[in-house]
Each structure stands twice: as structure tokens, then as C-alpha cells.
Amino acid sequence: METRSEAAASSGPYARLRGLLARLTGGTHEASVTKRLAGTIFIIRVISAAMAYLAQILLARWMTGSDYGIYVYVWTWVLLLGATMDFGMASSAQKIIPEYRTRGDHARLRGFLAGSRWLVLATSTAVALLLAGLIHLLSPWIDPNAILPLYVGCLALPPFVVANTQDGIARSHDWMRLALMPQFIIRQTLIIGLTAGALMLGIGLSATVALLASAAAVLIAVIGQTIVINRRLADHVGPGEKAYDVGGWLAISLPIMLVESFYQLLSYTDVLMLQQFRSSEEVGVYFAVVKTLALVSFIHYAMAATTAHRFAEYNAIGDKDRLSAYVAHAIKWTFWPSLAATVTLLAFGKPLLWLFGPSFVGGYEIMFVAATGLVVRSAIGPVERLLNMLGHQRICATAYAVSFVMNVGLCIALVPRYGGMGAAAATSLSLTFETILLFYVVRSRLGLHVLAFGKARPAR
Known part of the structure; x- marks a missing residue:
């Protein structure tokens, strides 16, 4: 029988207050955990962004405009290739690990945790050597000042790829600080410290020296991350038999790699195309604009990093209602922030922009055009992770591929004449087109209304 105090608590202002608090905190344990973890990721990325911003400001002021443009160009290639040379393992880890745990397949789980990292280390090293050979062959047609920096960029690739893979493994266990701190805080700190140290020693800060410092920072950070993650996995999983289902891993990962590859290409096409048609100084200004707007994309990254393995988990246990509610929550907390x-x-x-130097203020108008695409894209939240985790990697990759081709075509048409403004317009139009494609793909394949506006329907 309900007591008077219980009745009072279940009605009136007490109930309304609890209802308000539930709506503010997401109403479910999963929503609360997601927001807490996403908040952790976002804070790390914001601190990282501030440090990266400081690093770019210092590099822009310490280096000549030409050297800074070359550094930006080569480092963009490192970021692009490093994010795609893991065969999709960083993202597929958030699908494979929850599925192995759900099935209780501990042997394959142990095998994946160890084997995936050795696999990407071996393959990325081989690719880096091939790229170095290609640079040598193409050297007569490459800017002489960029050849040595490109070789240094190849050195940075293997540790960069291993770091990305370990990021995915750590996120699958909700170890968000371990996943992100080495790459986004420690690495940035080391880049600033090493470049400042070079200046104090009287070493001129050329593009090559700055890239050597960046490569060393990547290597030191991943070594520390590897030591810590191995200790945690030993306590969390424990010793035992290992089974290596490499074929199964690649069957899941390769389509995701296509998604990630086209996503990265879409993200960096503007900078790379601008380098082909405009001066290194103009590339530097545009890169400053992109870095300034990075905070917006960090919100999307935070939600994607937090939600992907839960999409896979809820799908694996067949809880469609829970999945639908979780997707709606993720979209809402991507768009409005x-x-x-x-x-x-x-x-x-x-x-x-003035912090980079007085000449960089000229990129302010470009910010408005570049920001448009980011806001439009945030309106559907991390749906690319949803598609990847639920086995629709190929259609997601197709949507990204079409958007990438559109971006390249628009850049070729607009960048030679309009420079940075043309690059921003091309990217924003492509992101808008990609958003429309993904919205219809998710609605047709999963029966979900994945838009920040409107009411979500249950997943089929």
C-alpha cells in the first residue's frame, strides 16, 4: 500500500522536478553515461584544440610562410593516411569487441586485442616504405623544399596508425582518457616542447625540423599508450588461449576502411586541392580557419567515439527500442552543442585568427562559408557510426564516395578562381549533399528518422 510520503513523491511538484531532471540528464542510465563519457572526450578535445591552436600559432610565427605551408601540406597527408591505413580496425574494434564480449568468445577477443595491433603495424610500415619509394621516383616533379619533409612524414605513419588502433580498443572499454590523452594532449605538448627546444638550441625551424619534432611526438606518445593499455587489458581480460580470425576482422573492417577513407578524403580535400592551385601562404591562412572551426567537429567526434560500441551492443542483443532511443539522444546532443x-x-x-598573425584575419569571411557545412552535417549526428556498427558499411561508403567525388569536382571548379572561399564553398556543399544522402539511407535501411528536428521512429 502506498504511504502518504510515497504518494507525495509520485505526484505534484516532486514528480515534476524529477521529470525535469530526468529530461535534462537524458532519462536513462545509458544516456547519463554517454553524456559523461562524451563530456570527457569533448573536454579532452577542447584542451587539445587549444594546445593545437597554440602550436599552429607558434609554428606560423616561428616559421616562414612558405615553410609553414609545406608543414601544413605534409602533416595533412600524415593525418589523412594515418587515419585510413589501419584497415578500419580502429572503428571496427567498437563492433568486434562488444560482439565477442556478448558471445563470451574470450579466445577471439584476446586474439583481436593483440593481433590487430601487430597487423596494422606491419602493414603501415610496408605502406610507408612504398610511399618513400614513390616520393623518390616522383622527386623530379615535387617541390624540392617538400621532398625531405615528405620522407619525414612517412616515418610518422606507422606509430600514428598504431595509436589510432589503440584508440578504438580503449574506447570499446570506455577508457576514454587512455584513448585520447596520448594522441591529443601528450602529443600536442611534445610538439610544442620539441619545436621550442629546437629554437632554444639555435636550430632554424624549417618544415623538416617541425615535422621531425611532430614525428618524435607521435612515437613517444604511442609507446606510453601501449605500455598502459597492455597493463589494463591484462587485468581486464586475463590470460588464456588466443584465436586469430583475421579473415573475419577484415570482412568487417575493410568496408569500414572505405567509409573512413572517403570521410578523411572529404575532410582534407580542400586543403590538398588548395595547395595545388594556390600559394603556400594561402594554404596557411585557410588551415588557420579550419583549425579555428575545429571545436564544432569535436562535438561530433565526441558523440561518435562514445556511442559506436553501444550501437553494436544494443544491436547484438536485439534491443531495437533501446537502440532507437539511444540514436535520438546521440543526434540531439550532437546538433545543439x-x-x-x-x-x-x-x-x-x-x-x-589574428593570433596567427595580422594577415590571417583575411580568412574571416571564409569561416562563415566553412561553418555552414559543419552545422548541417551535425543535424544527423553520428549516423555513419550507426550504419557501420549495424552492418551497412558498404552503402555508407558509397554515400561518402559520391560526396568526395562531388567535393573534388567543386574544388577543381572553384578553387583556382576563388581560392580559400571556393574550397570552403565546395566542402560545405559536399557535406550538405552527404547529409541528405545519409538521412535517406538510414531512413530506408533502418526505419529511423535521424534528424535533430522531428520525431524518431522505432528501428525495424
């Missing part, structure tokens, strides 16, 4: 961050960054855009 992204919109608020965009408005804030545009309001303070000029002083932020």
Missing part, C-alpha cells in the same frame, strides 16, 4: 559552438566561434573569429 554544435550550433552553439559555431555561433560562438563566428562571433570571436577575427581575434582568434
Whole structure:
């Protein structure tokens, strides 16, 4: 029988207050955990962004405009290739690990945790050597000042790829600080420290020296991460038999690799195309604009990193209602913070760009065009992770491929004439087109309304 105090608690202002708190905190344990973990990721990425921003400001001021442009160009290639040379293992880990845990397949789980890292280390080393050979063959047609920096970029690739893979493994266990701190905090700190140290020693900060410092930072950070993650996995999983289902891993990972590859290409096409048609100084200005707007994409990254393995888990146990509610939550908490961050960054855009140098303020108008695509894309949240985790990698890759081809075509048409403004317009139009494609793919394949506006329908 309900007591008077229980009745009071279940009705009136007490119930309304609890209802309000439930809505503010997401209403479910999963939502609360997601927001807490996403908040952790976002804070790390914001701190990292501030450090990366500081690093780029210092490098822009310490280096000549030409050297800084070459550094940006080569480091963009490192980021692009490093994010795609893991065969999709960093993302597929968030599908494979929850499925092995759900099935109780501990032998394959142990095999994946160890074997995936050795696999990507071996393959990325081989690819880096092949790229170095290609640079040698093409050297007569490459800017002489960029050849040595490109070789240094090849050195950075294997540890960069291993770090990405370990990021995915750590996120699958909700070890968000272990996943992100080495790459986004420790690495940035080391880049600043090593480049500053070179200047103090009287070493001129050329593009080659800056890239050597960046490569060393990547290597030191991944060594530390490897030591810590091995200790945690030993306690969490324990010793035992290992089974290596490499074929099964690749069957899941390769389609995801296509998605990631086209996503990265879409993200960096503007900078790379700008380098082909405009001066290194203009590339530097545009890169400063992109870095200034990075906070918006960090929100999407935070939600994607937090939700992917739970999409896979809920799908594996067949809980469609829980999956639908979780997807709606992830979209809401991607779009509205992204919109608020965009408005804030545009309001303070000029002083932020001035920090790079007075000439960088000329990129302020470009910010408005570049921000448009980011806001539109945030309106559907991390649906690419949803498609990947639920086995629709191929159609997701197709959507990204079409958007990438569109971006390249628009860049070729707009960049030679309009420079950075053309690159921003091309990317924003491509992101808008990609958003429309993904919205219809998810609605047709999963029966979900994946838009920040409107009511979500249950997953089929």
C-alpha cells in the first residue's frame, strides 16, 4: 500500500522536478553515461584544440610562410593516411569487441586485442616504405623544399596508425582518457616542447625540423599508450588461449576502411586541392580557419567515439527500442552543442585568427562559408557510426564516395578562381549533399528518422 510520503513523491511538484531532471540528464542510465563519457572526450578535445591552436600559432610565427605551408601540406597527408591505413580496425574494434564480449568468445577477443595491433603495424610500415619509394621516383616533379619533409612524414605513419588502433580498443572499454590523452594532449605538448627546444638550441625551424619534432611526438606518445593499455587489458581480460580470425576482422573492417577513407578524403580535400592551385601562404591562412572551426567537429567526434560500441551492443542483443532511443539522444546532443559552438566561434573569429598573425584575419569571411557545412552535417549526428556498427558499411561508403567525388569536382571548379572561399564553398556543399544522402539511407535501411528536428521512429 502506498504511504502518504510515497504518494507525495509520485505526484505534484516532486514528480515534476524529477521529470525535469530526468529530461535534462537524458532519462536513462545509458544516456547519463554517454553524456559523461562524451563530456570527457569533448573536454579532452577542447584542451587539445587549444594546445593545437597554440602550436599552429607558434609554428606560423616561428616559421616562414612558405615553410609553414609545406608543414601544413605534409602533416595533412600524415593525418589523412594515418587515419585510413589501419584497415578500419580502429572503428571496427567498437563492433568486434562488444560482439565477442556478448558471445563470451574470450579466445577471439584476446586474439583481436593483440593481433590487430601487430597487423596494422606491419602493414603501415610496408605502406610507408612504398610511399618513400614513390616520393623518390616522383622527386623530379615535387617541390624540392617538400621532398625531405615528405620522407619525414612517412616515418610518422606507422606509430600514428598504431595509436589510432589503440584508440578504438580503449574506447570499446570506455577508457576514454587512455584513448585520447596520448594522441591529443601528450602529443600536442611534445610538439610544442620539441619545436621550442629546437629554437632554444639555435636550430632554424624549417618544415623538416617541425615535422621531425611532430614525428618524435607521435612515437613517444604511442609507446606510453601501449605500455598502459597492455597493463589494463591484462587485468581486464586475463590470460588464456588466443584465436586469430583475421579473415573475419577484415570482412568487417575493410568496408569500414572505405567509409573512413572517403570521410578523411572529404575532410582534407580542400586543403590538398588548395595547395595545388594556390600559394603556400594561402594554404596557411585557410588551415588557420579550419583549425579555428575545429571545436564544432569535436562535438561530433565526441558523440561518435562514445556511442559506436553501444550501437553494436544494443544491436547484438536485439534491443531495437533501446537502440532507437539511444540514436535520438546521440543526434540531439550532437546538433545543439554544435550550433552553439559555431555561433560562438563566428562571433570571436577575427581575434582568434589574428593570433596567427595580422594577415590571417583575411580568412574571416571564409569561416562563415566553412561553418555552414559543419552545422548541417551535425543535424544527423553520428549516423555513419550507426550504419557501420549495424552492418551497412558498404552503402555508407558509397554515400561518402559520391560526396568526395562531388567535393573534388567543386574544388577543381572553384578553387583556382576563388581560392580559400571556393574550397570552403565546395566542402560545405559536399557535406550538405552527404547529409541528405545519409538521412535517406538510414531512413530506408533502418526505419529511423535521424534528424535533430522531428520525431524518431522505432528501428525495424
